[in-house]
Amino acid sequence: MPEIKIENRIWIEKNGFPFIGNGRVTLLEYIHETGSMTKAAKKIGMSYKKAWELVKSMNAQASEPLVIKEAGGKNGGGTQLTQEGLRVITEFRKLEEKSKSFLVEEFEKCCIN
Amino acid sequence: MPEIKIENRIWIEKNGFPFIGNGRVTLLEYIHETGSMTKAAKKIGMSYKKAWELVKSMNAQASEPLVIKEAGGKNGGGTQLTQEGLRVITEFRKLEEKSKSFLVEEFEKCCIN
DNA sequence: ATTCGTTATGTTTATCAAAACATAACGCTA
């Protein structure tokens, strides 16, 4: 029996440029978990450079920084999420979940198969 | 003042493979408008081969054909949508619209900026 | 001063999807 399902992606743009989306939020989550961009990128399987560019983009667009980075010092430095960064994760994941369950309900009503 | 907005994409998968999405439905719409895969592809700015592959994929996965193609004959042939094809367009566009407006409402509640 | 593990950035290479190109087949018409 064929498995049919509906999927969706949501993202936030600022001035037409990508600001917050699933990939970026996942990166934030791993940074929060590891305290390091290097470790987070490795866990995700993303190049450090890519992760750095994404974080740079998010911080530049946000009204206040989402992450704070330190190069050098004890343990070489590291990266921490701000309160705002944590809030963005929560809010975005909630939005994702709500829109997905709404969509699934609607999809069950209409019959495409 | 920075313009912030939320976007979304929805699509339907069958057995894990893409079945119906915005690009495919747009193609169906242009085929309906022009009566020809060649003309539809040209209008969209898509290669004929790509359009042909998408149509092949959709027809193969759907429970009944979405388009009917004829090669040769008067005017060289052409491609027509079936009733099911037309229905899929309508249903999908409705789903898109509903999920988008739901999402926009939810986004206005949460304050990411 | 040296070491260490980070962040910071530029340069090169690889990957892969899309486009471009090339032909064949089809079937009506003249």
Place this chain on the structure above:
DNA sequence: TAGCGTTATGTTTTGATAAACATAACGAAT
């Protein structure tokens, strides 16, 4: 039979994106 505009399909080329590689800078600790 030749011509036409279409569908059908394989092959080659391109282009955009990500990965890989290479190096520098940073700052605390020893």
